[in-house]
Amino acid sequence: MREKETTLYLGPQHPGITGNMMVKLKVTGDTIVRAETHVGYLHRGFEKLMEVRNWMQVFPIVCRICVPEPDPNEENLARAIEILEGREVPERAQYIRVMVLELARLASYLLWFGGQSGSAGLYTMPQWSVGDRDYILDLFEELTGGRVYHMYIWAGGVRRDLPEGFADKVLRVMDYLEKRLKHYDNLMLDNSIFQKRAQGVGVIDREKALDWGIVGPPLRGCGFKHDVRIDDPYLVYDKLQFEVPTETGCDVWARALVRRREFEQSISIIRQIMEKMPGGEFYNKVPNPLHWKVPAGDVYVKTESARGEFGYYVVSDGSDKPRRVHVRGPAYVHGITLLEHLLQGANLADVSFIMNSLGTCPPEMER
Amino acid sequence: MSDRIQDLQKSLSEGLPQCSVEIRRHGGVELISSKENLVGVLAYLREHFGYRHLSHISCVDWLEQNQFELVYILWNYESRIQLFVKVRLARVNGSGISVRHLWPQADTYEREIAEMYGLPFDGNENPRELILEDWDNKPPMRRDFDTRAYSKEAFYDRPGREDAKDVRSVISGRSGEEIPEIAIPYTRK
Incomplete structure (x- = not known):
């Protein structure tokens, strides 16, 4: 007897969905036969809007492309403008940028810890990790004035220098987060509920991982040691010592371990930054923002965000407005083609679990 | 690094005489192809030059020249050199050519370009809607689509x-x- 096929709509309002998107599922019993991703609930037309804004006015727009980790966007755009103009960035500003990017990565991983455990039914973890993320947001607030969106990195450097005593505060938060890691392990990674849910679930085909455009922790979870910070170093990453952890399981468990180990690496990077931070200027003087023309040309810049390669293709026609800014978020690939593929044959209860493990983020899929 | 880029440029110009190959000012190598050669060029780059990672497919509307420009950005994990493949297409009644058989994720990019620029892709007919549902106006990312006029008309x-x-x-x-x-x-x- 053939089982009846039912259509289920998961989202756009659903606690297990990582943002406003919908997954249309065809299920027989508990097993998913087909999945279709539907985005479009969050389209804000940012790329169109950027084409009618001055270069400087684009900065407050780009940070809103990714809610959990806005800083790679700012950094990408700033670096694209700097490359097109041939503008130098003071070394101190580069160190500060790396610090901001790594703090953002930690904040993003803390949110992810919460989301991933929450979707396995471990509800203590989100309370703790989101609470701890607030200490990083406090640092951001003191440094930039904003907790979530910072608008801090701009072409030529950063907007403000570090406030008095800020380095000590950062190091204190790092010490605290490092101490908390063992509690996270107890709650999440050493928890047999999590292990049983994660091992062997959402397995990516290792042979195809490179061809499918998979990046970031899902790629490293397949055993490929690829990280933009190493492959195509930007800022001062080539002066820092850090490891790129890999796992070979290709499943949700492998991705969780990769992220957990990267967390420690980021803490170590921030400590090195604080030690090596040089003095000097924190920005180079830029032209009047209202008459700021960027030389014609096109450039593709990329950053290793918490979810993988975050790229910007920026085209200038020599005017005071961008001709085209096209954003490549990692979720654009992970959340559509890869997610639809991984959900085929998966259990209904694993949908949000797999989705979280890929770092699906609707705002960067539709901008 | 610059030596390796020059070597790559040389071997690409020999291997792909139908394309113009240039070293880019801001790093990497740029290839300009025609639409007919595009799939062959990309498959050749993928198989023989190790360009397995398709980073990005972008479309730029050059309204003044009445052309669309498709930009394929490829990355080689071994040589770590960025490659741009560009193709110019007619803006009116033009069409691109699908590469989703080479890279499955290209399908999403093609769906988005098809609905945002109104540029269809041969080999990816009737793509599923991506972002805009039931849109019957001019494709919104075209340069001549006036967002302000549209919103004045559509909303009160x-x-x-x-x-x-x-x-x-x-x-x-x-x-x-x-x-x-x-x-x-x-x-x-």
Whole structure:
């Protein structure tokens, strides 16, 4: 007897969905036969809007492309403008940028810890990790004035220098987060509920991982040691010592371990930054923002965000407005083609679990 | 690094005489292809030059030249050199050519370009809608689509928002409700 096929709509309002998107599922019993991703609930037309804004006015727009980790966007755009103009960035500003990017990565991983455990039914973890993320947001607030969106990195450097005593505060938060890691392990990674849910679930085909455009922790979870910070170093990453952890399981468990180990690496990077931070200027003087023309040309810049390669293709026609800014978020690939593929044959209860493990983020899929 | 880029440029010009190959000012190598050669070029780059990672497919509307430019950005994990493959297409009645058999994720990019620029792809006919559902206007990412005119036409102003006046004072003017002092908008004296 053939089982009846039912259509289920998961989202756009659903606690297990990582943002406003919908997954249309065809299920027989508990097993998913087909999945279709539907985005479009969050389209804000940012790329169109950027084409009618001055270069400087684009900065407050780009940070809103990714809610959990806005800083790679700012950094990408700033670096694209700097490359097109041939503008130098003071070394101190580069160190500060790396610090901001790594703090953002930690904040993003803390949110992810919460989301991933929450979707396995471990509800203590989100309370703790989101609470701890607030200490990083406090640092951001003191440094930039904003907790979530910072608008801090701009072409030529950063907007403000570090406030008095800020380095000590950062190091204190790092010490605290490092101490908390063992509690996270107890709650999440050493928890047999999590292990049983994660091992062997959402397995990516290792042979195809490179061809499918998979990046970031899902790629490293397949055993490929690829990280933009190493492959195509930007800022001062080539002066820092850090490891790129890999796992070979290709499943949700492998991705969780990769992220957990990267967390420690980021803490170590921030400590090195604080030690090596040089003095000097924190920005180079830029032209009047209202008459700021960027030389014609096109450039593709990329950053290793918490979810993988975050790229910007920026085209200038020599005017005071961008001709085209096209954003490549990692979720654009992970959340559509890869997610639809991984959900085929998966259990209904694993949908949000797999989705979280890929770092699906609707705002960067539709901008 | 620059030696390796020059070597790559040389071997690409020999291997792909139908394309113009240039070293880019901002790093990497740029290939300009025709639409007919595009799939062959990309497959060749993938198989023989190790360009397995398709980072990005972008479309730029060059309205003044009446052309669309498709940009394929490829990355080689071994040589770590960025490669741009560009193809110019007619803006009116033009079409791109699908590469989703080479890279499955290309399908998403093609769906988006098809609906945002109105540029169809041969080999990816009737793509599923991605972002815009039931859109029957001009494709919105085209340079000649006026967002402001469209929103004026499609939406109406909230009452009190027809002009640039402060909404609270307009409404209180109508209803006679008193505005607390703290909410009175600041005006320069």
